[in-house]
Amino acid sequence: xxxxxxCHIKIKGNIxxxxxxxxxxxGTPEQNVFPVIHMQxxxxxxxxxxxxxxxxxxxxxxxxxNLSRPxxxxxxxxxxxxxxxxxxxxxxxxxxxxxxxxNILWQFVILSILAVFWDIKTGYRGWSLNYVLPFLCIGAIIxxxxxxYILKLHTSEYILYLMLDAISALIPLILLLKHKLNVLYPxxxxxxxxxxxxxxxxxxxxxxxxxxxxxxxxx
Numbered sequence: 640x641x642x643x644x645x646c647h648i649k650i651k652g653n654i655x656x657x658x659x660x661x662x663x664x665x666g667t668p669e670q671n672v673f674p675v676i677h678m679q680x681x682x683x684x685x686x687x688x689x690x691x692x693x694x695x696x697x698x699x700x701x702x703x704x705n706l707s708r709p710x711x712x713x714x715x716x717x718x719x720x721x722x723x724x725x726x727x728x729x730x731x732x733x734x735x736x737x738x739x740x741x742n743i744l745w746q747f748v749i750l751s752i753l754a755v756f757w758d759i760k761t762g763y764r765g766w767s768l769n770y771v772l773p774f775l776c777i778g779a780i781i782x783x784x785x786x787x788y789i790l791k792l793h794t795s796e797y798i799l800y801l802m803l804d805a806i807s808a809l810i811p812l813i814l815l816l817k818h819k820l821n822v823l824y825p826x827x828x829x830x831x832x833x834x835x836x837x838x839x840x841x842x843x844x845x846x847x848x849x850x851x852x853x854x855x856x857x858x
Contacts, residue, residue, distance in 0.1 A: 641666040672805035687733065694722055724753050739790065740783050740800035747779040747804065769822040773811045779804040780836055794847055801836065802848075808833030 640651045641664040643657040650657070650664060657664055698719060705715035728749055751772050758767035783850035785802055787797040800841035820826055840848045 657680045671715065687729070690729075691726065693773065698722060715814065721756075726756075728753070739786055740792070740797040743779050743783050743786075743805055751775055765821050768811075768814055769820055770825055771826040773808075776804065776807050776811065776829045777832050779807070780832055784836075789823050794844055798840065798844065798847060805833040806835040 641652075641654070642648070643650065643660065643662060643664055645662050646657055646659045648657075648659070649666075649679075655664065656662065698715075701715045701718050705711070705713060728746060730741055731745055731749060736744055745759065751767075754767040754771040754775075780801065783797055783801050786792075808829050811820075811829045814820050815823065815826050815830070
């Protein structure tokens with residue numbers, strides 16, 4: 640049996656350090672009294688790896704087809720970049736799965752940045768700002784509200800992220816005022832939805848609305 644000279648305790652098993660002071664133990668080891676638990680990877684990790692493998696196979700097929708027909712242009716580069724963006728977004732979603740409202744906000748930011756990046760790299764036709772950004776903002780607001788209702792989340796668990804989703808509508812508003820958009824309706828709808836959200840929070844969740852602002856800004 641092991642013994643700690645500093646804590647004057649005896650310990651069963653074959654651990655190397657004292658669980659109290661972390662000093663070296665003296666004595667002879669015994670059979671471990673605690674069972675060895677072999678942790679199985681969660682189902683989400685298995686599905687993630689399987690999805691990566693399927694994507695890798697599909698990419699390999701696309702590379703082979705493109706190499707055999709180079710006269711069609713190197714379209715496989717778009718496939719590779721699109722797959723990388725998709726799995727980057729999925730990996731972030733898996734890391735933030737424990738906080739769904741926060742996850743939705745992260746996805747909104749990531750997808751907006753990727754959309755603008757793709758728009759610029761493909762000649763910039765404005766679709767990222769005209770359509771993707773406002774619809775992502777509306778989708779983030781609606782999905783946060785619906786999931787909070789379905790999962791019966793407390794208001795304090797999602798109100799901050801709902802506020803940030805609504806504040807994101809300032810970007811389409813600024814673009815509208817600066818006349819930087821070719822299509823006005825999606826951004827106009829986005830701003831209207833954001834105003835409704837702030838109105839509901841102010842009228843029906845006023846105390847929690849201001850307390851959350853004070854808590855986050857340390858006022």
